[in-house]
Each structure stands twice: as C-alpha cells, then as structure tokens.
Amino acid sequence: MDLYDEEQLTRDYFDFLRFRSISADPEYGGEMRACADWVAKYLEESGLQVEQWETPGYPVVAGKWMGAEGKPTLLLYGHYDVQPVDPLDEWESDPFEPTVRGRDVFARGAQDNKGQILYAMAAIRALMKRDGKLPINVKVCIEGEEESKSVGFSKVLEERKEQLQADYLVAPDFDIPAADRPSIVLGLRGLVALTVDLRGSKHDLHSGMAGGIVYNPNHALVEMLAALRNEEGQVVVPGFYDDVEMLSDEERDLLTLDLGDEQLYREEFEAEANGGEADLPPGESARARPTLEINGISGGYSGPGFKTVIPAQAQAKISCRLVPHQDHAKIRDAIVKFLEERCPKGMEMTVTDHGGAGAMRASVKGPLVDALAKAYEEVFGKECVRTLSGGSVPITQQLARVAGAEAVFMGTGLMSDAIHAPNEHFNLDRQRLGFQVFARFLELL
Ligand SMILES: [Zn+2]
Secondary structure (H helix, E strand, O other): OOOOOHHHHHHHHHHHHHOOOEOOOHHHHHHHHHHHHHHHHHHHHOOOEEEEEOOOOOOEEEEEEOOOOOOOEEEEEEEOOEOOOOOHHHOOOOOOOOEEEOOEEEOOOOOOOHHHHHHHHHHHHHHHHHHOOOOOEEEEEEEOOHHHOOHHHHHHOHHHHHHHOOOEEEEEOOEOOEOOEOEEEOEEOEEEEEEEEEEOOOOOEEHHHHEOOEOOHHHHHHHHHHOOEOOOOOEOOOOOOOOOOOOOHHHHHHEOOOOOHHHHHHHHHOOOOOOOOOOOOHHHHHHOOOEEEEEEEEEOOOOOOOOOEEOOEEEEEEEEEEOOOOOHHHHHHHHHHHHHHOOOOOOEEEEEEEEEEOOEEOOOOOHHHHHHHHHHHHHHOOOOEEEOOOOOOHHHHHHHHHHOOEEEEEOOEOHHHOOOOOOOEEEHHHHHHHHHHHHHHHHHO
C-alpha cells in the first residue's frame, strides 16, 4: 500500500489553511482556538493521545503515542499560527482560500508552518493506519504563538517538563538550499540583545555655548561602540571567546558551512562578504563563531537642514550571536562591564536586556542525524548536506533544553516560498518529499 495519498492530504491541507490563525491580532482569537481544535482532532484520529495545554496566550496541542517500549522518543515541534497578511492588495488570491497554480499552493501558512508540519503529521497518521503502530515513540507539540515570540508556550514549558521529555527533537520549519539539494540543520546560534542608553544632560544643549564644556553623548557612544571590536573583526570584550570551542576535525569534515555566501550576497544583496573574522571564511564566521553587531544608533538631530546641538542622550542597539557553551548572562555582563568602564564621568548609562537564548548544536554524527540524513538521501537520491544555521529560534532552544533532547531542523522549504510575505506558497511535490522523508526517518530512527 502506498503510504502517500495526495488527494486526502490536500483536502486536510486546505482545511488547515482556511483557518485565519493570526496569533498577532486578537480579532482572530476564535479562529486560533478553532484551528487548535482541528489539529487536536487530526492527531486524535491518527491514534495519538491528545491534550490541549492552556497558556497565558493560545493553547498548545500536545499528542503522544508511547507504545514502542524500549525505543527512543521523538518530539515533533511545529506551530499552527501564521503571520498577518498585509499588505493584502499584493496578494493575487485570497490568503485564506488556498489556490493552486501549477503545483504551487498559495495561502498564508502554505509553507510556514502549516504545509511543513502537516506532512509530518500526515506521515504519522499514514504509518499508524498501515501498521497500527509507530516504529518509535512519538510526542507532538504544536503551539499557537511561534509568530508572536511563543509568549504563551514559553511560560508553561517548565511546568510541562515531565510531559516533554524526549531523546530527540525535530522541527520541520526549515529550507533546503535548492529543490534537489537536501540539507539538515544541526545547530542554531544563541542570542543576546541589548539596548544601551547614554544620558549626558537634562536636555539638549547649544553646541556653541556648551561645546568644549560638556561631553557629547554621541561621541561617547561611538567611542564606546568602536572599542568593542578590533580591525580583524574580533570582539575584544574580555572573556567573550573564553567558552567558545573551535570546530573539531570531524565537524569540519562532515559539515558544509560554505553555502555559496560570497556569490549569494554579491548577487542578491549587492553586499561584500567581508564582515566576519579576518582569518575565517564567511560561512564559518556566520555559522560556527560568535558575532557582535550594532543594530541601531540614534542620538541628536538627523532631520532636514541642520541643528547645532549637543544631544542630551544617545542610544544603541547591540546584539550578539552565540555558539555552544557561551552563556547568555555571562556574555551580557561582560559587555555591560566593558562599556561601563569606558563611559565618561558624569554620564549615565542604562542597559535593557531583551532576553535571548543559548546556542544549540546536535552531534554531527549519531542516531538522530544519521537517520534523518539517510532518509533524505533515499527519498531525494542525492547526498544530504549537514550544516549549521547562524540564526536563532529561541523557543526551540528552550524546548530542547527542557525536553532534554538533541535537536535538528529539517524541511523542504525554499527561500523563494515567500514566507511572511504576500503570495506565500508551497509546492505539492516538495510536500510529498517532506512526507516521505519524515515517514522514512521514523522508520530509520
Ligand atoms: Zn514564520
């Protein structure tokens, strides 16, 4: 019996896509809950035990099937909420009425994440239907606020710790570099995000009167920020690299970190790939090393014309991407101390911590990664690339920690699927590939 039933999957897919499950807009609260009920029912009918966990926000749909005694437990994570649809007039069809053009399905959530999580759910359902059981134990956790910083889910994680315990975690929410180039993501970087405010006087001052008397906060700020990095692109904050481990030889062998960044950035963004550490290739700088970036600077007058002013205050937004073993609080404190030591006398500095997460990295070889890579290779007939992402998805990083699980990210999305943008779409053939990879992965694991 063929496991894959496109007609059935497409019917379910379209039902799922029709819910206006926009977590950011309270107007859609009813649709959010109806969508959670739909997911719960789908999992229940597949033979899983299902609960909905209330949170301060929207419910988390949690399902499990624990009938494979002595076998490992896989936790599947996804989300049923979607991004808002504006600008609506740029959509060629109704974002909540799935429309097929060629083999592409256009709708909000078509790929992120309904299209991807559904192929994994459908694979579980198909295996249960065929065999009456699954090859391993499976827990499913589908939340409703991933697009709104997981505000509800992150609050109930700790109290659900027991129920979340798993050996492995997989989140089908990622892209592959090309439709015929399978890849899996073994790691994410952590994040520190800070706002630094400097205040030098009660209000803005006249630069003719006060220039030469008071220390200009804009000058102080750029001097402090400039001191953070040297000309080699390294962060000079004491202790910043203390806990960083260089890639092992095995990791260097098995990971593909050069994803054609130099060419991509030149062609797509007209940008030169020279922002990393001087002695490292950009792919390694961006995926396996920590960074510090100034994301925004403001202070004084920048409107039309000119205003001779010494501003009362200046502000910068700074973020760091972290690699495994670097601690969020330790790095934050080191940066704050470094800046404080350079803050001119009499000037007041305040720092706001916007939260963040530690980095996460799966072993480059082992049951989890090997099973997933083999599943991709069998289904695609191509070698599967093992890589790291430079980005951060704080909720999965917290979830993996609480669940005690080794985590990887998979997917069959493409950058061109226009997620978060008008005319988001997903391809039915890539949905089938995702289904086949996930089903085979369960068998191999
Ligand atoms: Zn998204």
